[in-house]
Amino acid sequence: MTSELKKLKCGKVIENVSLEKYTSYKLHEKAKNIVIVNNINDLKKLLDYLKTNKIKHKIIGGGTNLIFDGDYDGVLIKLDLTNLLIDGRTIKVEAGCNLINVALKASRRGLTGFEFATGIPGTVGGAIYNNSGAYGSDMGYIVKNVTVLTPSLEIKVMDNKDLEYHYRTSFFKTHKDYVILSATIVLSDGDKDEIMDIIEDRRKRRIEAQPLEYPSAGSVFRNPPGLYAGKLIEDIGYKGIRVGDAEVSLKHANFIVNRGSAKGSDIANLIKDITKKVKDKYNVDLILEQEIVK
Numbered sequence: 001m002t003s004e005l006k007k008l009k010c011g012k013v014i015e016n017v018s019l020e021k022y023t024s025y026k027l028h029e030k031a032k033n034i035v036i037v038n039n040i041n042d043l044k045k046l047l048d049y050l051k052t053n054k055i056k057h058k059i060i061g062g063g064t065n066l067i068f069d070g071d072y073d074g075v076l077i078k079l080d081l082t083n084l085l086i087d088g089r090t091i092k093v094e095a096g097c098n099l100i101n102v103a104l105k106a107s108r109r110g111l112t113g114f115e116f117a118t119g120i121p122g123t124v125g126g127a128i129y130n131n132s133g134a135y136g137s138d139m140g141y142i143v144k145n146v147t148v149l150t151p152s153l154e155i156k157v158m159d160n161k162d163l164e165y166h167y168r169t170s171f172f173k174t175h176k177d178y179v180i181l182s183a184t185i186v187l188s189d190g191d192k193d194e195i196m197d198i199i200e201d202r203r204k205r206r207i208e209a210q211p212l213e214y215p216s217a218g219s220v221f222r223n224p225p226g227l228y229a230g231k232l233i234e235d236i237g238y239k240g241i242r243v244g245d246a247e248v249s250l251k252h253a254n255f256i257v258n259r260g261s262a263k264g265s266d267i268a269n270l271i272k273d274i275t276k277k278v279k280d281k282y283n284v285d286l287i288l289e290q291e292i293v294k
Contacts, residue, residue, distance in 0.1 A: 001032070001033065001055065001075075002015045002032075002033055004049075005033055005035060005046075005075065008045060008046060008049055009042075010035060010037060010042040010043070010045050010046040010049075011035045011036050011037035011038060011042055011046065011080075012035065012036040013033060013034075013035050014033065014034045014035075014036070015032070015033055016030055016031075016032065016033075017030060017031050017033075017034050018030055019031055019063070019068055019072070022034065022060065022063045022076070022078070023063035023064075023066055023067075023068065023217075024062065024063055024064040024121060024122075024215060024216065024217050024218075025063075025066075025067065025215050025216065025217055025258050025262065025264070025267065026215040026258055027067075027068055027258075027262070027263070027264050028261065028263070029068040029070060029071050029072065029263065029264050030071045030072070031068075031071070031072040031074075031075075031076045032071070032072065032073050032074060032075070033074075033075045033076070034075070034076045034077075034078060035075060035076070035077050035078070036078045036080050037077060037078070037079055037080060037081075038079075038080040038081065039081075040081075040149070040155070040181060043077070043079070043149065043179070044149065044153045046077065047077075047149070047153060047179070048153060050075060055074060055075060056073065056074025056075070057074050057075040057076070057077060058072070058074065058075075058076055058077070058293065059076075059077045059078075059079065059125075059179055060076050060077065060078055061078075061079070061095070061096070061122055061123035061125050061126030061129075062098070062099075062121060062122035062123045062126055063122075064121045064122035064126065064217055064218065065122065065126065065130060065217050065218070065289070065290050065291055066217070066290070066291055066293055067217070067264045067267050067268055067271075067290055067291065067292045067293065068264040068293050068294075069264045069265050069268045069292050069293065069294050070264065070265060070294060072293065078096075079094075079095050079096045079123075079125065079179075079181075080096050081094035081095050081096040081097075081181065081182070082094055082096045082097050083097075083182075084097055084102060084105075086105065086106060086109065086111075089111060089186055089187050089188060089189065090144075090184060090185070090186055090187075091106060091184070091185040091186075091187070092182065092183075092184055092185075093124050093182060093183055093185060094124070094181065094182045095123060095124055095125025095128070095180045095181055095182060095183070096123055096124075096125065097123060097124045098122075098123060098124075099117050099120055099121070099122050099123060099124050099126070099127045099132070100117065100118055100119070100120065100121060102114075102117075102124060103115070103116075103117035103118045103120075104118055104199075106185075106187060107192075107195045107196065107199060108192065108196070109192070110189060110190055110191065110192035110195065111187040111188070111189065111190065111195075112187060112188050112189070112190030112191075112195055113137070113141065113142050113187040113188055113190075114142060114185070114187055115135075115137075115195055115198055115199055115202075116133055116134045116135045116136075116137040116138070117132065117133075117134070117139075118199045118202070118203075119134065119202060119203060119206050120132050120133075120134060120218070121218070124183060125180040125181075127139050128143060128146055128170065128172070128180050128183055129170060129172045129173065129180060130168060130169075130170070130173070130289075131165050131166070131167070131168055131169055131170045132168075133167075133168070135202070138165070138167075138168075139165070139170075140160070140163070140165030140166075140170070142185050142186065142187060143160055143163070143165075143183055143184070143185055144159070144160055144183075144184040144185065144186045145157050145158060145159050145160060145183065145184050146158050146163060146180055146181075146182070146183045146184075147180075147181045147182045147183070148178045148179060148180055148181060149178070149179040149181055150177075150178060151177035151178065155181070158171070167222065168222050168289055209251065209252055210249075210251065210252050210255065211249040211250075211251045211252060211255050211257050214249070214257035214258060214259060215257065215258040216249070216255050216256060216257045216258065217256075217290050218255070218289075218290075219254050219255065219289050220254055220255065220256050220271060220274075220288065220289060220290055221233075221254060221274075221286040221287060221288060221289055222286075222287045222288075222289050224284050224285075224286065224287075227284065228254075229253075229254045229286055230252055230253040230254035230255075231253070232278050232282060232284060232286070233248060233253035233254060233274055233278065234253040235281075235282075236274075236277045236278060236281055238253060238274055238277065239253050241270070242259070242270075243266045243267075243269050243270040243273070244261075244262055244263060244266035245258060245259045245260040245261050245262035245263075245266065246258060246259070246262040246263075246266035246267045246269075246270050247259050247262075248270065248274070256270055256271070264292075264293075268292050271288065271290075271292070274286065275288075
C-alpha cells in the first residue's frame, strides 16, 4: 500500500512509524502509514483513493486526545494546513494551526473570548471537533462557521447553528466523514493587559494543579452534571493506581499519565476499570473525553 500512496503524490508518506511524536501520550504503537497533506486538492485525491479502495483511514490533528489501543493498520492523515489571518475581531484559521499559538496571538492583540484556549494543546481542527473548552467557555462560543470537506468530497461552509455544539461534543463527533478544513472565529475587543493577566494567572494554576511534567492527553472524562470526574476517581481510591506505565495522576485524578513506556492498551484498560468502579460505587456513567482508536 505504501508504494501506491507514494505514486498518488498527495503528500509526504511515512511507513511503519512510531506514534510517539504524533500523540501527546507519547505512545510507541505504530501506524502502517502516515500521510502529511498540505493542500485541499491533495486531500481530496487521497480520500477518494482510500474510500474507493475501502482502506481504513483517520484524520489526526495534534494527537492530544487520542489513545491508540494497538498498532494502526490503516492510513493516518495529518493536515499541514496552517494559514492564519487576523482582521480586526475576525480570525480566519486553517485546521492544522496550533490552538495555543492562535489563542495567544489573538489575546496579545487585545481580543477577548479566546483566553480559555491558551492552555489547551492540539490543533484548531481538533478543538473544533471536540468542542474543547475551559473556564466556562468553549469553541462553540466563538466559532462563526467552519469550512468542511463533506463525505462526497465537496467543500461546504457550515454555520455555528448547524454544528450541534454542546459540552465537549459537536456535529463532527457523530459525522466522522466530515473533514474540518478551516474556520472563522469572531472575538470581542478587550483590555490587553487584563487579558494577559488572566492568562498568566491560569498558567500558574495549571502548573500547580495538573501533572504537566508527564505525557498525558488532559482530562480523561467529562465532568458529570453537578459533579467532578476527578473527585469521583479520587474517592474510589484510584489516585496513583497503575496499569503498566499508565498511572492515574497523584496530582489530578482525572489525568492519566505515561510514567515511561505506557501502551495504549494500558491506558484503555485503566479507563475501563475506572469507568466500572465509578459506576458500581456511585451509579454514575463517566463519559470519555478522549478517543480510543483501534
